[in-house]
Amino acid sequence: MFGETVDRVRRRIGRRLAEEHPAEGDVVLAVPDSSNSIALGYSEASGIRYELGLIRNHYVGRTFIQPQQAGRDSSVRIKFNPVREILAGRRVVLVDDSIVRGTTSRKLVRMLRRNGATEVHFRVGSPPVTYPCFYGIDTPSRRELIGALKSPEEIREYLGADSLGYLSLEGLHACERDGSQYCDACFSGTYPIAIDPGASKLQIENLHRGRLAGL
Ligand code: SF4
Secondary structure, X not given: XXXXXXXXXXXXXXXXXXXHOOOOOOEEEEOOOOOHHHHHHHHHHHOOEEOOOEEEOOOOOOOOOOOOHHHHHHHHHHHEEEOHHHHOOOEEEEEEOOOOOOHHHHXXXXXXXXXXXXXXXEEEOOOOOOOOOXXXXXXXXXXXXHHHHOOHHHHHHHHOOOEEEEOOHHHHXXXXXXXXXXXXXXXXXXXXXXXXXXXXXHHHHHHHHHHHHOO
């Protein structure tokens, strides 16, 4: 995309994340699949071994876009299979690309502990998601975004992690080849195409669809 492979950019994100938020861990795990390259980058920079400690079931859909909380909860349990042989007795650095509601992340931390992880250090390859996306990604309204509701320390506590580190916005842009051209509205609240703060997410999306249809 934009002249670079997504894998290269994600690896840089992982390396930068390791510099900004080092962790004392025995293994680095990805929340598969979108975080695999970020976790590999974290592993390369930190020297902590990358392991496949979570296996994803590819026959279950994305969890954060499911409207009902019950659906999301049960999906997490069948979507990820922990590998006990890798987790037992280990200090785990768990790498994800983002935290939206926090529901999946919290369940994953519990799952790792239940399967023997002695510590769980959560690392996120993006800043906190604090604003909804009106451009196509189905993130929820602000009142459902944990990054908009709680401080990082409160989020760490909610997740039940031993530590939590988010990549800085500056760090994220430093990983792009030409950072200034990319949207970062869901992290910064600076929307490159104006939105009406009084309108609902659906109203604004429909407005943009109408504009695009008229081009
Ligand atoms: S960066 Fe922009 S386009 Fe991408 S998810 Fe965030 S708000 Fe949406």
